Amino acid sequence: xxxxxxxxxxxxxxxxxxxxxxxxxxxxxxxxxxxxxxxxxxxxxxxxxxxxxxxxxxxxxxxxxxxxxxxxxxxxxxxxxxxxxxxxxxxxxxxxxxxxxxxxxxxxxxxxxxxxxxxxxxxxxxxxxxxxxxxxxxxxxxxxxxxxxxxxxxxxxxxxxxxxxxxxxxxxxxxxxxxxxxxxxxxxxxxxxxxxxxxxxxxxxxxxxxxxxxxxxxxxxxxxxxxxxxxxxxxxxxxxxxxxxxxxxxxxxxxxxxxxxxxxxxxxxxxxxxxxxxxxxxxxxxx
Numbered sequence: 001x002x003x004x005x006x007x008x009x010x011x012x013x014x015x016x017x018x019x020x021x022x023x024x025x026x027x028x029x030x031x032x033x034x035x036x037x038x039x040x041x042x043x044x045x046x047x048x049x050x051x052x053x054x055x056x057x058x059x060x061x062x063x064x065x066x067x068x069x070x071x072x073x074x075x076x077x078x079x080x081x082x083x084x085x086x087x088x089x090x091x092x093x094x095x096x097x098x099x100x101x102x103x104x105x106x107x108x109x110x111x112x113x114x115x116x117x118x119x120x121x122x123x124x125x126x127x128x129x130x131x132x133x134x135x136x137x138x139x140x141x142x143x144x145x146x147x148x149x150x151x152x153x154x155x156x157x158x159x160x161x162x163x164x165x166x167x168x169x170x171x172x173x174x175x176x177x178x179x180x181x182x183x184x185x186x187x188x189x190x191x192x193x194x195x196x197x198x199x200x201x202x203x204x205x206x207x208x209x210x211x212x213x214x215x216x217x218x219x220x221x222x223x224x225x226x227x228x229x230x231x232x233x234x235x236x237x238x239x240x241x242x243x244x245x246x247x248x249x250x251x252x253x254x255x256x257x258x259x260x261x262x263x264x265x266x267x268x269x270x271x272x273x274x275x276x277x278x279x280x281x282x283x284x285x286x287x
Contacts, residue, residue, distance in 0.1 A: 006061075008068045009203065017062055018163075018194035025063045034089045034125045041118060041128045041146055043171070045135045046153030051161045053095055053207075054198055055153055056129045061201030063127055064091040069206045074214035076113030083117040088125050096215070097132040111139045118146045136175070136183045144172045152185060156195075165192040232277075235270040239278075242271055 002022060003014035017025075028040065042059075046052045060067045071086075072093045073079040079094040086092055098110060114130065118141070121128070135143050135150055150166040166174055170188050178184045200207060241251050248264035255262040 002062055004062070004065055007066055013061075013201075015058060015199040015201065016197050017058060018196065020165075020192065020194060021059065022062070025059065028127060029063050031089055033127065037123065037125065039121050039124065039126050039128070040148050041121075041130070041142075043135045043138070043143065043147050043150045044129055044131045044153060045133060045150065047133065050153045050155060051196070051198060052131050052153045054200060055151065055161070055163060055196050056093055056095070056131050057201040057207070058196065058199065059201075060091045060093050060127070060129060064089070067091045067202065069202055069210050072202075072207065072210065074211060076110050078214075080113050080117045080120075083120055083124070083126070083128075086124060086126060089127075090124075091127045091129070093129045093131065095131045095211070097130050098137045107137060111137075111142065114142050115139065115146075118142060134183055135171070136179055140175070143175050147171070150174070160195055161197065162195050163193060164190050166190055167192075232274075235274040238267050239271045239274045242267075 001014055002017050003012060005011070006013045033040065044052050044056045057072075060071070067090075071082070071091060072095050073082050074094075074096055076094075076097075079092070079097075082092050094114070097114070098107065118128075130138075130142070130147075132138070148168055150171040152164045152166065154162055154164070156162045164185075166188075170190060173188050174185065177187050181187075238251060241254075242248075246254075248267050251267050252262060252264045255267075
């Protein structure tokens with residue numbers, strides 16, 4: 001059990017932290033990491049509803065009592081901005097790092113932001129936690145080379161929340177072997193493990209509100225990106241049909257019954273815009 005003053009809420013708070021972790025964090029807090037001129041990157045993974053975020057917020061708050069909901073990021077862009085603007089010795093959490101990803105392209109975009117953030121951490125002496133469903137989603141640099149340890153969150157045979165710690169060497173071996181065996185955590189075996197409880201290190205309601213808002217905005221962004229991509233595909237098809245000799249009215253008749261009304265004028269504008277897009281693409285390729 002740890003107990004300390006929370007300068008954000010202006011009150012004493014207490015919760016359970018495994019003694020092994022407490023000893024680890026005691027070597028980083030109170031400006032010690034700044035004095036060493038080092039930083040730390042930790043990966044926290046596990047299936048949904050295992051308590052990854054709760055575990056991470058507990059550790060972050062203990063390392064830096066000034067840690068608050070503003071230090072929790074839910075998008076790659078927010079994470080990168082926070083890395084660039086955080087004060088020396090700060091703790092930053094990138095929560096739900098790969099939420100709802102369905103394409104390799106989107107995963108790649110998030111990975112690039114994570115790698116960029118890690119490369120830009122420089123001399124800021126930050127402690128960074130990246131929370132995601134499985135660390136196998138990360139690229140080699142972040143998963144193996146740049147991060148210091150992996151905390152795998154799970155529930156034991158009695159249904160209690162627990163964690164396993166893979167140190168630098170063991171997470172490297174896990175990444176190499178586990179990927180070949182269907183994202184398996186069976187090898188290597190780790191003996192450093194412990195339990196934690198469902199107590200938030202920061203105000204739970206404030207955290208949940210920010211998370212819900214961020215995830216709604218993220219879903220809207222993904223929807224709009226998909227809609228934009230489908231419109232491009234539709235407009236290309238319109239242009240192709242025009243090149244095949246179909247009149248605007250004929251294409252309009254084909255589109256009759258579409259949930260989104262498509263008129264001959266809409267088709268005409270779409271074809272003109274697509275011609276311009278293709279022209280710019282060709283000019284770009286030439287240069």
